[in-house]
Amino acid sequence: MTELAGAATANPYYGDNKPGTIGLMYPGSEGKIVSADDPGVELDVGEEGEFMVRGPLVMMGYYANEQATSDVMAPGNWMHTGDIATQDEDGYFTIVDRKKDMILTAGYNIYPAELERVICGHPSVALAAVGRIPDETRGELAKAYVVLKPEARASGQxxxxxxxxxxxxYKVPRAxxxxxxxxxxxxxxxxxxxxSEVDDGSRAV
Known part of the structure; x- marks a missing residue:
């Protein structure tokens, strides 16, 4: 990301590599996972939350834009990356999704990338994208946009x-x-x- 002078994490060149992760923090840099709803709460190993970093690679701020800087930088020189991630027991981080894409359903957080991976596991599905739709009761719901493989068939149900x-x-798409x-x-x-450009307004399976 451009807010870092280089990268903050990497899988070791020598040693244990974990495919699918973004690796360990660089020496001299720190990372942590905090609640997406309350950045003051640091989460435990394996829990999904926002990935925050600090260290010499982190920018001081955006030029001539104090508001944008305050939106990203937190006390203690920690920076919000906007990425939802997890950290395992060995310190390796895995990106789950972008925080801005998170769907909030009746107080529960839904990450579209997880749903997309599951839907793409269906034998008839070539590609899937998951977005949010408004709901009077739950606030937001997940809607799946599905591309089928040539000549394949499947119903919404x-x-x-x-x-x-x-x-x-609560994660299952409602449309x-x-x-x-x-x-x-x-x-x-x-x-x-x-x-929204391909959405037909349907709210059912």
């Missing part, structure tokens, strides 16, 4: 039932829309902020 096999009840494509960057990253 089938996708929901498939999710129920491996997700907590499913089948689409020809989802917004992506040139590198294939899903652009969740643009999902």
């Amino acid at each position: 089938e996708i929901v039932d498939f999710c129920r096999e491996s997700l907590a009840a 499913v829309q089948f689409v020809d494509s989802v917004p992506q960057t040139s590198s294939g990253k899903i652009m969740r902020r643009l999902l």
Whole structure:
């Protein structure tokens, strides 16, 4: 990220590498996982929360923009990365999702990337993106935008039932829309902020 002079983490060149993680903190730098709802609460090993860093690689602030600086920098020179992550018992960090993409459902945090991985495990699914839709009772709900493989078939209820096999009840998408494509960057990253452009307004499976 541009707020760091280089990288803050890496898997060791010599020693134990853990595929899927972003590795350990660089010497002289520190990292921690805090509650996404209350950054003053540091979380335990394995719990999902915001990844914060501090050390000589962290910027002093944004040039001529005190408000943006105060939004990112916390007391003690800790910096909010905006990434939701976990830390294992060996100190390795794993990125889960971006905090700005988090869906808040009746007080529960839902991370779209987790749902997308599950849905893409369905044999008929080529690609999936998960976004938020408003709900009067729960605040927000998860909606899945699903691209099927050529000549494959699946119903919205089938996708929901498939999710129920491996997700907590509150994480299961409440609406499913089948689409020809989802917004992506040139590198294939899903652009969740643009999902509203393909949304047809449906709120059911």
